[in-house]
Amino acid sequence: MDYKKIYEEWMNNPYFDEGTKKELSAIKDNEDEIKERFYADLEFGTAGLRGVIGAGINRMNIYVVRRATQGLANYIKKQGVENKGVVIAYDSRRMSPEFSEEAALCLAANGIKAYRFESLRPTPELSFAVRHLGCVAGINVTASHNPPEYNGYKVYWEDGAQITPPHDSGIMDEVKAITDLSTCMTMDKADAQKAGLYVTIGVQVDDAYIAELKKLVLHQDCIDQYGKDIKIVYTPLHGTGNIPARRILKEIGFENVYVVPEQELPDGEFPTVSYPNPEAAEAFELALKLAKEKDADLVLATDPDADRLGVYVKDTKTGEYITLTGNMSGCLLADYEIGQMKALKGSLPEDGALIKTIVTSNLADEIAKGYNIKLIEVLTGFKYIGQQILGFETSGKGTYLFGFEESYGCLIGTHARDKDAIVATMALCEAAAYFKSQGKTLWDAMLDLYEKYGYCIDDIQSISLKGIEGLKKIQEIMSILRENTPVKIGKYDVLYARDYKVDTIKNMVTGEVTPTGLPNSDVIYYDLSEDAWLCVRPSGTEPKVKFYYGVKGTSLEDARKLSKKLGEEVLAMIDEMM
Numbered sequence: 001m002d003y004k005k006i007y008e009e010w011m012n013n014p015y016f017d018e019g020t021k022k023e024l025s026a027i028k029d030n031e032d033e034i035k036e037r038f039y040a041d042l043e044f045g046t047a048g049l050r051g052v053i054g055a056g057i058n059r060m061n062i063y064v065v066r067r068a069t070q071g072l073a074n075y076i077k078k079q080g081v082e083n084k085g086v087v088i089a090y091d092s093r094r095m096s097p098e099f100s101e102e103a104a105l106c107l108a109a110n111g112i113k114a115y116r117f118e119s120l121r122p123t124p125e126l127s128f129a130v131r132h133l134g135c136v137a138g139i140n141v142t143a144s145h146n147p148p149e150y151n152g153y154k155v156y157w158e159d160g161a162q163i164t165p166p167h168d169s170g171i172m173d174e175v176k177a178i179t180d181l182s183t184c185m186t187m188d189k190a191d192a193q194k195a196g197l198y199v200t201i202g203v204q205v206d207d208a209y210i211a212e213l214k215k216l217v218l219h220q221d222c223i224d225q226y227g228k229d230i231k232i233v234y235t236p237l238h239g240t241g242n243i244p245a246r247r248i249l250k251e252i253g254f255e256n257v258y259v260v261p262e263q264e265l266p267d268g269e270f271p272t273v274s275y276p277n278p279e280a281a282e283a284f285e286l287a288l289k290l291a292k293e294k295d296a297d298l299v300l301a302t303d304p305d306a307d308r309l310g311v312y313v314k315d316t317k318t319g320e321y322i323t324l325t326g327n328m329s330g331c332l333l334a335d336y337e338i339g340q341m342k343a344l345k346g347s348l349p350e351d352g353a354l355i356k357t358i359v360t361s362n363l364a365d366e367i368a369k370g371y372n373i374k375l376i377e378v379l380t381g382f383k384y385i386g387q388q389i390l391g392f393e394t395s396g397k398g399t400y401l402f403g404f405e406e407s408y409g410c411l412i413g414t415h416a417r418d419k420d421a422i423v424a425t426m427a428l429c430e431a432a433a434y435f436k437s438q439g440k441t442l443w444d445a446m447l448d449l450y451e452k453y454g455y456c457i458d459d460i461q462s463i464s465l466k467g468i469e470g471l472k473k474i475q476e477i478m479s480i481l482r483e484n485t486p487v488k489i490g491k492y493d494v495l496y497a498r499d500y501k502v503d504t505i506k507n508m509v510t511g512e513v514t515p516t517g518l519p520n521s522d523v524i525y526y527d528l529s530e531d532a533w534l535c536v537r538p539s540g541t542e543p544k545v546k547f548y549y550g551v552k553g554t555s556l557e558d559a560r561k562l563s564k565k566l567g568e569e570v571l572a573m574i575d576e577m578m
Contacts, residue, residue, distance in 0.1 A: 003038035006057060010038075015182040016063065020055045036467060044068055044175040046168045047381070050143055050152035053095055060095070060151045062102045063181050068153055069103045069139070070184040071175030073110035075167070076136055078174075084136035084158070085113035087201070089126035091142040091240050091305045092266035093151050096120070099141045101189070103153075108192035109185035118202040120266055122240040122306030124411075124420035127160040128209050129201070131417075142305040145277035148270050161386025161417035165519065206244070212415035213248055213423050218340045220252070222433040227253035230432050231296040234425070235260035235287045237276045238267040239304030244422045254429055258294050260286045270304075278303050278310025278408055279326070288312065288321055298432055298442060300425055307382075307419035308408035311428065313442040322443055327361035327458045330404035332446055333424065335367050336431045337402050337412055348373060348401070353392075355385045355403035358500075358518075358525060359535045359548040364404075366453035373401060379500065379521050380537060382409055386417035406458065406548065450556060456531075457559040458550040461570050463578075466543045474538050474545045477577050481524050481536060490569035492528035499524055532566065547574065 010016050011024055027033045037056025042049055042064055049068055051060045076082050086107050090100035104114035115133055117126075123140055130138040138156035146152070155163050155171060163171060178184065192198035217223070232249065234257055236242040242264055249257050262272050263286060270276045273283050278301040291299045291312070299312040299321060311324040324332065334354060342348050353374040356364045368375035378384035385403040392398035404410035409419030412427050428442070435445045450456075465473045485497045487508070497506045498516055500523040505514045523537040531552035538545050547570045553559025 003035050006038045007034050023055045044172050048154040052149050053151050065099045065102045066106050066184040067178050068175055069106040072171055074174040075171045081136040082112045086137045087115040087129045087133055087135045088139045089117045089121045092120050092268050094268040096141045103139050105186045108197035109187040113197050115199050115201045118200050120240045124416040125209050127416035127418040129205050130156050131160045132208055144305050145303040159390045162383035164383050164387045216413045219434045222437045223253045226433040226436045228255045231256045231294055233258045233287050233291040233296040233299045235263045235301045237263055238270050241302035241306035245425050248426045260290055262286055276304050278308055302421040306421045309421040309424040315443045316441055326406045326408035330410050331363045334402045338371055349399040352399045352401045355388050357405040360406045361456055361458045363456035379518050382419050455553045455556055455559040457563040459563050460548050462544045462546040464544050470543050477545055480577050490566050492532045494526050496527040
């Protein structure tokens with residue numbers, strides 16, 4: 001691809017607006033910057049688009065968004081389902097309203113009705129709205145927890161989950177087939193509205209979504225008794241969670257919810273955090289300060305599009321606030337939800353299933369064994385959990401009980417088909433009320449969980465490698481590991497090596513090779529001795545390669561020591577490859 005030629009095309013073609021040309025003119029003497037912006041198209045992958053906002057084919061802008069939407073429209077029309085419409089949501093990021101508007105007008109120009117939310121909404125509500133409105137697809141303009149300079153574009157199909165085969169590849173092919181951006185269609189908003197092809201939605205969908213969440217409460221009796229006593233600190237991190245999270249907690253009976261004032265309002269600059277991610281400790285600095293002032297029982301943070309939930313709980317014995325990783329909160333909620341379903345109904349469905357991703361804690365496996373339910377393992381990405389739910393519905397076999405992934409995302413119920421931090425917020429607060437009725441805190445419940453199922457501790461190391469060279473280095477790291485399977489990692493023997501890219505599981509003792517049974521993915525997984533494991537995968541949303549790992553100890557202290565040691569060994573392994 002001749003990046004200079006494409007740069008000149010953008011500079012001279014009247015199709016591109018003057019603001020875009022002015023931005024590009026400012027970099028005319030910066031060869032490296034021109035190359036970064038024009039050396040390749042911003043890839044429309046299996047999750048859609050995500051990239052830095054700016055002019056160029058390798059950036060997020062109205063033209064790239066229009067191209068993606070035109071490709072989606074072409075696919076929808078080839079499927080013969082253009083009469084069903086597409087719902088569009090967006091978050092608090094820079095350009096999110098503008099990108100969502102472009103998507104709506106492109107769809108309208110293609111004769112496809114666009115239902116666009118009147119203002120920002122969380123990802124799980126978009127997933128819910130696709131099914132609620134009977135649409136064929138959904139578009140969500142968000143970059144989730146990425147830094148402020150990013151935005152993104154996720155596509156959902158009619159089941160409410162992000163696109164999976166065959167729709168993902170079908171849509172990708174249609175997007176790639178568009179080589180001339182000026183062929184992408186658009187129309188005037190007033191004309192689209194007059195033709196009934198642009199419809200603004202809002203409160204009616206909000207009410208329907210909240211009503212579905214309320215149906216999932218298991219112990220309203222405990223909330224009624226203790227909801228007024230539990231103190232909750234919450235931060236939406238300048239994102240979409242503020243209104244729905246506070247609304248659901250208030251309506252089911254939690255009276256003492258304190259919102260971090262500095263982070264309450266939507267702001268795409270995320271002025272109080274450099275990285276608006278509830279996985280990051282800095283995201284909780286202001287919330288923890290407020291928690292100490294209010295003597296809160298738990299501290300919650302949702303990421304900008306409110307699909308991930310970060311948690312701190314108070315240890316009343318020490319007075320300290322302890323962070324729960326995504327694995328910990330996911331397992332705590334899984335055990336609470338499944339355990340209480342069983343207690344209230346007397347039994348669980350014979351075909352009940354707990355679903356997790358391959359990089360999620362093995363504690364989930366133990367929970368599934370404890371309840372004698374099926375444990376299903378899927379590739380990283382919540383869409384694969386959604387795909388399993390769809391399979392249960394279409395086959396009539398299988399009952400979804402709970403699904404989660406280590407990256408702070410879970411789904412209670414099937415009202416949506418993506419991670420839902422709003423329902424997780426509701427459920428975790430409900431669990432706090434339930435355990436209070438038992439004379440326990442959430443931290444007590446977490447310790448009970450470890451004691452019951454084993455002290456499984458999990459962690460992650462990652463390295464960021466940006467730009468063209470960074471992408472090459474990530475590919476190089478994966479190649480090194482594929483070509484040189486380690487025999488030992490730290491003190492642990494490698495028992496099995498799974499390579500999801502070539503669909504193989506190799507027994508390192510016998511040499512026997514069997515298939516993984518999962519779709520192709522650039523992931524390597526090592527089953528280690530002593531119930532330990534390590535998984536390596538490039539991030540699908542950030543310029544990173546991630547190293548996930550887990551250990552099992554004889555106590556919490558022992559497990560933490562083992563995890564720390566394995567983490568050091570992983571870092572040493574990364575250094576050798578760099």
